[in-house]
Amino acid sequence: MFFNQNPLQQDPTMTKDPVTQYPAQDGDGPSRSEQTQPKAKQWPMHLRILIGIGLGLAFGLCFSAVGWSSWVLDWVKPVGTVFVNLLKLVAIPLVLVSLVDGVTGLKDLRKLSSMGGRTLLIFLMTTVCAVSIGLVTVNLLRPGDYLSETKRDELRERFASAGSGGLDKAEAFKEEGPLAAVINIVPENIFHALSHNGSMLQVVFFALFMGIAIMALPASQTNMVRDLFGQLNRVILQMVDMIMVIAPAGVFALISSLIADFAGDDPGEAVELLGALSVYALTVVVGLIVMMVMVYATLLRLFGNYNPLKFFGIMSPAQLLAFSTSSSNATLPVNLECAEKLGVREEVRTFVLPLGATVNMDGTSLYQAVATVFIAQAFGHNLGWADQLTIVLTATLASIGSAGVPGAGMVMLVIVLQSVGLETAGIALIVAVDRILDMMRTVVNVTGDAMTAVLVDRWMGAKSMDKIIEV
Numbered sequence: 001m002f003f004n005q006n007p008l009q010q011d012p013t014m015t016k017d018p019v020t021q022y023p024a025q026d027g028d029g030p031s032r033s034e035q036t037q038p039k040a041k042q043w044p045m046h047l048r049i050l051i052g053i054g055l056g057l058a059f060g061l062c063f064s065a066v067g068w069s070s071w072v073l074d075w076v077k078p079v080g081t082v083f084v085n086l087l088k089l090v091a092i093p094l095v096l097v098s099l100v101d102g103v104t105g106l107k108d109l110r111k112l113s114s115m116g117g118r119t120l121l122i123f124l125m126t127t128v129c130a131v132s133i134g135l136v137t138v139n140l141l142r143p144g145d146y147l148s149e150t151k152r153d154e155l156r157e158r159f160a161s162a163g164s165g166g167l168d169k170a171e172a173f174k175e176e177g178p179l180a181a182v183i184n185i186v187p188e189n190i191f192h193a194l195s196h197n198g199s200m201l202q203v204v205f206f207a208l209f210m211g212i213a214i215m216a217l218p219a220s221q222t223n224m225v226r227d228l229f230g231q232l233n234r235v236i237l238q239m240v241d242m243i244m245v246i247a248p249a250g251v252f253a254l255i256s257s258l259i260a261d262f263a264g265d266d267p268g269e270a271v272e273l274l275g276a277l278s279v280y281a282l283t284v285v286v287g288l289i290v291m292m293v294m295v296y297a298t299l300l301r302l303f304g305n306y307n308p309l310k311f312f313g314i315m316s317p318a319q320l321l322a323f324s325t326s327s328s329n330a331t332l333p334v335n336l337e338c339a340e341k342l343g344v345r346e347e348v349r350t351f352v353l354p355l356g357a358t359v360n361m362d363g364t365s366l367y368q369a370v371a372t373v374f375i376a377q378a379f380g381h382n383l384g385w386a387d388q389l390t391i392v393l394t395a396t397l398a399s400i401g402s403a404g405v406p407g408a409g410m411v412m413l414v415i416v417l418q419s420v421g422l423e424t425a426g427i428a429l430i431v432a433v434d435r436i437l438d439m440m441r442t443v444v445n446v447t448g449d450a451m452t453a454v455l456v457d458r459w460m461g462a463k464s465m466d467k468i469i470e471v
């Protein structure tokens, strides 16, 4: 199945060895990997997903060209929706049980606060770096200059209502007090938090709190609870593996229905729209590539002592899924499994990744910086250094405030636009290509989370993971 080639596959019922990453066998029956050993050799998961994406693209284009896009939306799209729902279904339970299991596996609870501080520091630094790369790219390439006035007015008219959706959110965000974000982390009702996919931070808080409480009691009084969480963790990971069996079909349906949605029954018109915004889209893509290839790869090499190529290879299933779903939240279960395969210890990955899916969005912040300056350029506004600095600050905050769901980054873009005095109606200029860019920025968002997990794990004393994986 999906991750069974993983040399680090851990049986959560075993005690974890923080140095070697290898679980110590307790003779408690076969491990998950043993139970799921394939009978026949299968193609690697990333290849199967890639084929699903390729076929979905071809299928969507053909059906749009012959005017059958509504058939695709009626009969194919539901498969993709079910697939994404399944992933979201396991995300919250997985975060809860794996984090409790991870915390109770810690030898020293004091490590938790230093892990938290280091994680937030890396999140903040990479986000500021992402916004800066976005600003440099957009100021160098100046995509706004390539949009003719006629096209600009046409886009503005056609997507006139695009910016209004984010206004309420932006207002609410601005009206909240300075400590609102901290207050919101503490849920008043855990069942309410568990029943909302947008309350990931509250679930993380509860799981940490519960894990710490379990650790505070003598082991003899909590053995059953620890075992329960360990075993539940194992069951939910098995569910993730089972969901991933339909991943190729799921991404096929997602991509083909996306094309049908975008192109409708007239692909020519969609191509024309793409053409008009191609320099802007290219600017975002160049920035995202620079972020991945230069920043992540360099940090992994320098501070993680990790081969970036190996990292990207292991991460490919999560990246392809992020691309197909445009959702960090839906990708979280697979990202957790990829981090396991990367060799990141359970207590680190279960802490860093759910936190990252909510607050660390390098791709989104980079895109928000590019989009803001592009809109300014298109309307002939000159943004000075003070404005660009304001963008660094607000895009960092807006990306933290964006949820890990499709389109959230564009909603929060309203805040960045307002901060430099631009009309929110300017969003109309970029909405046509937003979904495509959302797919790409989500790839960077999940990659940034996993990279941070690797760095934090190293910083918390893990041996070189390259060596561990090669054993």
Ligand code: ASP
Pocket (backbone or CB within 6 Å): 326, 327, 328, 329, 361, 363, 364, 402, 403, 404, 405, 406, 407, 408, 409, 410, 438, 441, 442, 445
């Ligand atoms: N779709 C992105 C994510 O889930 C958020 C965004 O930029 O819209 O990470």
